[in-house]
Amino acid sequence: MFELLFTKFDEKVQLTEEEKELAKTFFLPKKLRKRQYLLQEGDISKYVAFVEKGTLRSYTVDERGVEHIIQFAFEGWWIGDMYSFITNEPSTYNIDALEDCELLLLSQQAEEQMFEKIPKMERFFRILVQNSLIATQRRLVGSLSQTAEERYNDLVASCPTIPQRVPQHMMASFLGITPETLSRIRKQASLKK
Amino acid sequence: MFELLFTKFDEKVQLTEEEKELAKTFFLPKKLRKRQYLLQEGDISKYVAFVEKGTLRSYTVDERGVEHIIQFAFEGWWIGDMYSFITNEPSTYNIDALEDCELLLLSQQAEEQMFEKIPKMERFFRILVQNSLIATQRRLVGSLSQTAEERYNDLVASCPTIPQRVPQHMMASFLGITPETLSRIRKQASLKK
DNA sequence: AAATTCCCTTGACATATATCAACGCTCCAT
DNA sequence: ATGGAGCGTTGATATATGTCAAGGGAATTT
Structure with a gap:
């Protein structure tokens, strides 16, 4: 159950066996069925989740009622609403399962x-958040400087399995474009080949 | 020289006087003249900087030669290229001074x-990076879901002095729009009043 | 198995924003 | 003080992407 988590720890900090055993005790295993929520807008985010198995997404709904996917989380990733988690303010995010999931x-x-x-865990999380910030900054610059087509290509390049794992309209939402536009982009790409 | 830095520390962690004295020794004071670079694309980022005085910006230049401002940093803010700083890879960012600056x-x-x-400093930086991630995520969602006008209004709302402190074409770059578009947005806004 | 819903596609048209060009103003630098 | 560069503005036009509408197919529910 904790193998994947420990693999991730090992990438960034060195824990002793005792520390690992101790670390386990702080995590709460939880299964989530497809379409179930881990967090709903308005609730206070009590947990940050490590994904042992399955896929989730976090998203907001804007004033116009349009969903914007902030993040996907596959096996080995973390997901949560850090703002609500830290401040105990009601969340503006929703997080739900795209497949049956096993979480910690x-x-x-x-x-x-x-x-x-x-104390090493403080370090682990600092590094984790740093990497997350780096990735988010990249995505931000992309969203300001690249065309929809470039962003789609970069996404697939950085995560080639994503088209198999995530419905197309969700990829569109993640990229900040409409499903129609993504459909046309893919059409163009297939014609060029 | 260190007052502002300590104020910022105090907001997030409690340091003893001895710890503060010790902390000082790790920082290198540096003055930067307007238009001078703190970091240039291709260089490895050796430092993260705390702004005691002045204003800086970080930006990338895309393949088309267009500048995209990632961040402004005013007094009391931090700036750097975290990716290059951590990995020791050459940076893709530039950081320069918009006014004469005093940095740590x-x-x-x-x-x-x-x-x-x-060890409390590990915590301080974790919290700092967390807040940075939260802000960047917000900006990302904004860039995917809001019009240029909405983004401009939010920017000014969140930092009302920015139009006085930063030239307009740099605000445009930060918002991911052309200077012409920002000029027209401001025109519209002034007409509405 | 039938019915329904959801998802992807395609077409016609609308809109936000970019591009290019020109002009006046301000602020440096000579 | 003068000349030049850079900045903000405005207009005309171009382009990427969004919106709305319709249809077909797959998947889920009854």
Whole structure:
């Protein structure tokens, strides 16, 4: 159950066996069925989740009622609404399962306690958030400087399995374009070949 | 010289006087003249900078030669290229001074040593990066879901002094629009009043 | 198995924003 | 002080992408 999580830890910090055993105790395993919510807009985000299995997405709904996907989370990724998690303010995000999922949840109190008992985890999360910031900044620059087609190509290049794993209209939402536009982009691409 | 930095520390962690004195030793004061670079594309980012005084910006230049401003940094803010700083890969960013600046630089080695000697600083930077990620995510969603006018209004709302501090074409670059479009948006807004 | 819903596609048209060009103003630098 | 560069503005036009509408096929529900 915790193998994948430990693999991820090992990439960034070195934990002893005892620390790993201790770390386990802070996480709450949870299964989620496809289409179930982990978080709904208006709720306070109590957990950040590590994905052992399955796929989730986080998204907001704008004033016009349009969904904007912030993130997908596949096996080995983390997902949550950091703002709500930190501040205890109601979330503006929704998070739901695109497939049946197995998660490891970390509550705020558990996180604090874990940081106290295992200071290396503070480091792990700093590095994790740093990488996340780097990726988000890249995506931001892309969204300001690239065409929809370029962004789509970059997305597929960086995650080639994504078209198989995620419905097309969700990729469109992630890219900030309409499903129609993505459909046409793919048409063009297939003609060029 | 360090007052502002300590104010910022105090907002997120509690340091003793000794820790503050110790912390000082890790920072390198540096003055930068208007238009001088702190970092140029292709160089490896050795420092992350805290702004005591002045204004800077970080930006990339895309294949078409267009500048895209990633961030402004005013007094009390931090700026750097985290990716290059962490990985020691050549940076794709430029950072330069929009006014004469006084900075406090933190090198990677200094950072590591500081984390070792003052573990609370690890926490400080985690929280700092978290907030940065939250802000960047918001901006990303805005860039995918809002019109140029909405984004401009939000920017000014969140930082009302920015039009006085930053030339208009740089705000346009930050917003991901052309100077012409921003000029027209402002015209419209002034007519509505 | 039938019915329904959802998803993807395609077409016609609308709109936001970009591009290109010209002009006046301000602020440096000589 | 003078000349030049850069900045903001405005107009005409181009382009990427959105909107609306319709149809077909796959998947899910009854």
